[in-house]
Amino acid sequence: MSGQPKSGDTLATWTLTKTIDAGGNADVWLAQRGDGQKGAIKILRNLKDETYARFRNEISALQKLGDIDGIIPMLESDFPEGKGARPWYAMPVAQSSRAFFHKADSAAIVKEFVRLGQTLAKLHALHIAHRDIKPENLLGLHGRLCFSDFGLVKYPDLTPITPEKRDVGAKFTMAPEMRREAAGADGLPADVFSFAKTLWIVLTGQSLGFDGPYIAGSNVGLTNFLGKKYTTILDNLLSDCTQHDPLARPAITEVVTRLNEWLEVVADFQLQNAYEWREFAEKFFPLQSPNEATWTGPDAIITVLSEIAKVPGLNHMFFPDGGGMTLKAVRRAAEPDFIDLDTDFAVLLKPAKLTYVSFGFDPNWDYLRLEIEPVNATGHYPVKPGDYVEHLSELLPGQYAHPDVYEYRFDRGRELPVGSRAVVRYLKGAMVFFSTSSPYNQNSATYDARHEKMSEAEFKAYMGRGARESREKASRA
Template structure:
């Protein structure tokens, strides 16, 4: 049964089209004889009860916030003398649902919108006003600016509480845990921040149902890395969402800090140099939680793989220079089936095999773009000539089963000794002796194409370190 109908009048305004409906109210497009159009919100139920009092509280809040930027303003309101016979209403400008505007927006543009929303909440909180119903459906775009709307659950300073004990308050998929347990006594400002963080996740991922509990960036279903492009450096954003959805309200950032940290993330993520700087620092902190040494080295091949795997997760940090010249990007690193060897994955079907002697990390404090890894290799037996070792070079072979090699011709012929190659067969490159170095893709070393001549392999470890320090000093 319809609660209101097209053609009904409220003041000078005639209902034209229903725009939305909540638990206690409906929003309609309205017009006048002069064809002016606005939106009107009407209370569904009659009588003086909790919904009526909340509706009046909403009008009171909007009247206090006249000319307040960042919210959809109140233009006109009506509170009847007899609420049993007549419904209260208020009028506001027509605005566009925020979710209808985001299809062509970038991640950074959406984040900028949430900076504005957080700033609006911060100014409301400074006045002692808490929204308590922050969710994407309550974001509207007015005059090109994203705004908060629907203050139906607003909490005003020094106002009598309207929420009964044990009643939850908030939107189902963004509600803070304390608003589920004890909304009548819970602090509204931290709950707004929690709901804003959940709303940001919903908008960025397009998953309307949100997620339960605190944000977990490592979750395969919740982590933003599943939904956003690999080019984004997500650590600062992940850390913000973790903090803003903390179960303890007092551990969450303020709305002002939320806005500031969003802006800082965008600044870092849109600057390639800043992104590299922060990624190097992050890797250093994970490798050396007690402080970065002047040099670090690993000799155990399992540890070496763990370190290289960590570096490979950030494509921009691991351009790999071969001992034979040239270079590729490292995608992953694992212990190889062959005794003493590791495998470096370059692409889906490209693998380099080598026997590590040690991995060295050479950090450059203050200039992380000059930091690098150096992987020193042992000599191994040649597949083509099993009686000899080969040095500072490589050979391409066919691995017909883990750790078992035959000449590369078998790969091209698709068979070995008259039998078809198994599905597990792969073409691999085995390196023997020399060293590999890994620099960030934006490093001055990588930007100089002359360095692809394998010069790092023509000098000792200490000589190469001195060479890098000399060039870094000249670049200052």
């Protein structure tokens, strides 16, 4: 074909019907064969030497990769000679990645990127780099996501095309070395960089990527888009894959392994809970988790407890007088040196110390123990010598009254200050915090406040025995 293609033109057995995409150097047409089969025909528009050579390489690469699953196959091609002749190749009609992932959740997206990563691993094993991974070059075909558009492909016996100092790839997914000098860059780690940025775009639903390395705590962090979904494994992976230094990035085989790890964790609540509890410890002990650590002072204790309160389902708090609740938040209370624990009700106490205990293997056996500084009752009603709590009305911050003042505020028609609430003020005792899926929390008998009936050392020994028995049982299984 020479001249601009138009509807009704024929290429071999194909008849062009309408354009479906227009790139910088080529157009894609919807076409139909005489037997009724539909296809998409990519026709080179820019006939300059460099683009002409790239199109030839693309056809050559597709011929080499025709039997690899996860690549849009080439059905037919022609590379006519002569001035103005336009090379072309035909492929199946496929879905855009946006249509393919319509309403897909994060797990479904990652599962598909695992398959895509496995395909890329096969290419990399052959030292073939795609070099143009972006959402637009991923298409859905036969129920799976596939690579398309190998116009920038690089493989061992390829004649170099890219001029020095020229960048190559999509701007928002391009690795930094491809921006600096694509001709001399290693395409394999560059693919890993682009793969990770493309995954981020699809997971977040954003139309464009982000500049530089991924930083979980920034406005591009996945938690800003995936809500309460567990993201730590993905956060660490995206950070590693988008490092400026190509040698610091993992191989695509490792990327696939870590994506599968995330899928395994989010599908198993107990496993996820163990990961979250371990990560809580790693925030405070990044080099090595100790067997025991202690914090004193309200601010230090608030800092630690706030970490476990951030993650839904991570913690369960056991009261010294029996029962338990999930800790949702913690902050300073108005009463001097007291802290305010937000559960389904407000809990006020004066902390003496907070101790972290680990037995060095399964984090589900680790726990925190909060010792309460004994304090006097406020005197708004009589409390017995053995009582752990007093129930109060807090009318203003730190200003208490009899519990009936708040409880019967409507019955008595009394208007209270804005922010008034019922509170539980602890007078003594100890609390313990466990991961929600811990064996201790899974045993309903532990609601008997047994931790309060033992000394700190006795409870540690009690939990240590359970942890060792659990490990021995697992080793025999």
